[in-house]
Amino acid sequence: MYLNNLPINKLARIKNISGENVFIERLSDLGVFVGSKVKVLRIAPLLDPLEIKIKSFRIAIRKKDARYIEVIPYD
Amino acid sequence: MINSICLIGNPNCGKTSLFNSLTGSYQKTGNWSGVTTEKKEGFYKKNKKIKIVDLPGLYSLEAKTEDEKAVTKYLSENKPSLIINVLDGTNLERNLYLSCEIIRLGIPVVFVINFYDELQKNKISINFAKLKQLFGVEIIPISAKKNLNIDLLERKMLNVLPVNEGALLLKESSNNSKNIVSHYMKDIINQKTTKTEIITEKLDKVFTHKYFGIPIFCMVVMLTYFLSSTVGGYLSGYISNFFAKFIISTSNSMFKAGFSPWIIDLFTNAVLKGVGSVLAFTPQILILFLLMTTIEESGYATRVTFILDRIFRSFGLGGKSVIPIILSSGCAVTGIMATRTIDCPKEKQMTVYLAPFMPCGAKSAVFAWFSYVFFNGSALVSTSLYFIGLFSIGLFGYILNKTKYFSKQTRHFLLEMPLLRLPSIKDLLRVLWEKVKDFTYKSGTVIFAVSVVLWLLSNFGIYGYTVNVEESFLYSFGNIIKYIFYPLGFCNWQSAISVITGFFAKEAVVETFELLNSDFTLLFNNKFSVYAFMVFVLLSPPCAASISAAKNELKNKKSFWFMLVFQFVAGYTVALFIVLLGKLFTLNIGLIFSIILGIIILSIAFIILAKRKYKCEKCFSCKGGVCQKSSKHNTTICDKRIA
Structure with a gap:
């Protein structure tokens, strides 16, 4: 499953991140890397971007970019 | 011996607040990433020999954007004697990632944990011993806002030891x-x-609500302009009354003192009247800035970015362009400077072109004056112009994006959403004070100069000194260029001149009208022309200060000149559109109705544009998500849009 399809408020673990290197590095600087726990908090009124929560902070990410982040939801 | 200290940390962790308390200066702060876009230098207030440098916030020392590159360049060129690594205590883990890189630089470091008051309040404790063992540096918990432990930091920073080589982290790769x-x-x-x-x-549930999020944003903008035009307008009345009386009494006393009539005329009817007409708008601008700052400092501005990103993207502007645009509604110069956080050069260029379309404080003063003279002081005028600014950014962004030069794949967009915080009174007062200083300085220099030059040009002609304005240089000059504005319905020399003086400072538009005229209603064909004039002021090339800021950022002569032409054409076209719209509606329906209608039409158009979905060229089955037909889906194909 990819981050853009993760239901709201469901906790998941990041399995893999693909895409450009700059993108992966930037995410990693922000604390988003393989193994982090992630949760989608909400979707913006116009259906994009998403607000996700990683550890104790939130970031906005577009669906287009969230598609590169593979996650495994916790049961 | 310590002679230079630099502040490093993640964006929005309070470096500038700390810088302000260490140096006693008043740099702008804000609750979002990237308020500081270029390094700021100051001197330690208790020892002027120690230089303190506030660097732009960054997440990693491997620089990606221009403002981050400035940091790494500074560090490698100037080896500071101490680094203060500012950490946001409410977000410690992420902040410590950068620290891992900083302790490897070979420069003494001290960690400062900001927002410690907030941690204490929530009974969150930090194991300082463990942290010290891990990083091998001195750690001081502070609160830059509440001035907690700043004295402790000041004592410790003067004799800091290098990073302990026994630190756990330094042993690992x-x-x-x-x-x-x-x-x-x-x-x-x-x-x-x-x-x-x-x-x-x-609060986020409300601010970014599915249905109410966008209406709430519109209400916030409306309320901002409503308060500034009612409360500010009320106070402005006192100032203009004061100046009116002051002018009469000064001219009387000067007359009695035996000054020659032309000196009296220059001093009272040019200098005092001109400067007074601009100063009268101080309360309005101050209230506008107070509210804009509250929006910025509280973190609401990031929410605006979040809810509007989808719209801006369909015009080819990335999420990072939204912040400069919102900043421009305070002052275009700060907006243009903020484009440094944009990593894609072409997107940056486009933002520099478009951000000045927002009504800045000075333009708002012009609109307030027009609204007062022509529209019974309605706050709806300024509000509608705010949205016209936004829509023009969309429209021209869309057009620019269609050109071969600008068309590009949109880059990724990641924006940290800060916690919502009440802005501190101290910061708000600071902003107000800075604005008052700035505004009076402007009145004393540019506005004063424009007054004098206008007086000279309107009182001298080819035959020398004249009291008849029709023989003056100004009159003949204005009469030549006025024809440019014939289609817009304000073909007269006064408005032509005001467009030119507006180039020096937008407030000078008001000043010019006040100085050159008594009956304003004769100048414009109808209210639509008045509105068209305001739109032209809004969109045409901004003031000299913004233009030079833009020139600095663009670094390329060709794109700079293109910007000036582009902004002129943009202003002219939209103004023309308003006039044509007026021709359709003047017969029976009022101005406001047609503006609302125009806005509705434009928003429908934009919603349709925004609704276009990503589709995979190969199978057309993915709806903005991952291709549903093939698991081996090729993302580069899916990024292409099909109209």
């Missing part, structure tokens, strides 16, 4: 450091949900 930090995190801090977080969560 740098690639592994993030994992090590994550591993030790539960020993370092007992992370709990803070009160601010809970409040933010609740």
Whole structure:
């Protein structure tokens, strides 16, 4: 499953991140890397971007970019 | 001996607040990433020999954007004697990732944990011993806002030791450091949900609500202009009355003192009247800035970015362009400077072109004056112009994006959403004070100069000094260029001149009208022409200060000149559109109705544009998500849009 399809408020673990290197590095600087726990908090009124929560902070990410982040939801 | 200290940390962790308290200066702060876009230097207030440098916030020393590159360049060129690594205590783990890189620089470091008051309030404790063992540096918990432990930091920073080489992190390889930090995190801090977080969560539900989010934003803008035009307008009345009386009494006393008539005329009817007409708008601008600053400092501006990103993207502007645009509604210069956080050069260029379309404080003064003279002081005028600014950014962004030069794949967009916080009164007062100083300085220099030059040009002609304005240089000059504006319905020399003086400072438009005229209603064909004039002021090339800021950022002569032509054409076209719209509606329906209608039409158009979905060229089955037909889906194909 990819981050853009993760239901709201469901906790998941990041399995893999693909895409450009700059993108992966930037995410990693922000604390988003393989193994982090992630949760989608909400979707913006116009259906994009998403607000996700990683550890104790939130970031906005577009669906287009969230598609590169593979996650495994916790049961 | 310590002679230079630099502040490094993640964006929005309070470096500038700390810089302000260490140096006693008043740099702009704000609750979002990237308020500081270029390094600021100051001197330690208790020892002027120590230089303190506030660097732009960054997440990693491997620079990606221009403002981050400035940091790494500074560090390698100027080896400071001490680095103060500012950490946001409410977000410690992420902030420590950067610290892992900083302790490897070979420069003495001290850690400062900001927002400590908030941690204490929420009973979150930090294991300082453990942290010290891990990083090998001195750690001081502070609160830059509440001035907590600043004295302790001041004592300690003057004799700091180099990073302890026995630090756990230095023994491990740098690639592994993030994992090590994550591993030790539960020993370092007992992370709990803070009160601010809970409040933010609740407020965000409202601010970014599915249906109410966007209407709330519109209401916030409307309320901002409403308060500034009613409360500010009321106070402005007192100032203009004061100046009116002051002018009469001064001219009387000067007459009695035996000054020659032309000196009296120059001093009272040019200088005092001109400067007074602009100063009268001080309350309005101050209230506008107060509210804009509240929006910025509280963190609401990031929410605006969040809800509007989808719209801006369909015009080819990335999420990072939204912040400069919102900043421009205070002052275009700060907006243009903020484009440095944009990593894509062409997107940056486009933002520099478009951001000045927002009504800045000075333009708002012009609109307030027009609204007062022509529209019974309605706040709807300024509000509608705010949205016209936004729509023009969309429209021209869309057009620019269609050109071969600008068309590009949109880059990724990641924006940190800060916690919502009440802005501190201290910061708000600081902003107000800066604005008052700035405004009076402007009145004393540019506005004063424009007054004198206008007086000279309107009182001298080819036959020398004249009282008849029709023989003056100004009159003949204005009469030549006025024909440019014939289609817009304000073909007269006064408005032509005001467009030119507006180039020096937008407030000078008001000044010019006040100085050159008595009956304003004769100048414009109808209210639509008045509105068209305002739109032209809004969109045409901004003031000299913004233009030079833009020139600095563009660094390329061709694109700079293109900007000037582009903005002129944009202003002219939209103004023309308003006039044509007026021709359709003047017969029976009022101005406001047609503006609302125009806005509705434009928004429908934009919603249709925004609704276009990503589709995979190969199978057309993915709806903005991952291709549903093939698991081996090729993302580059899916990024292409099909209209």
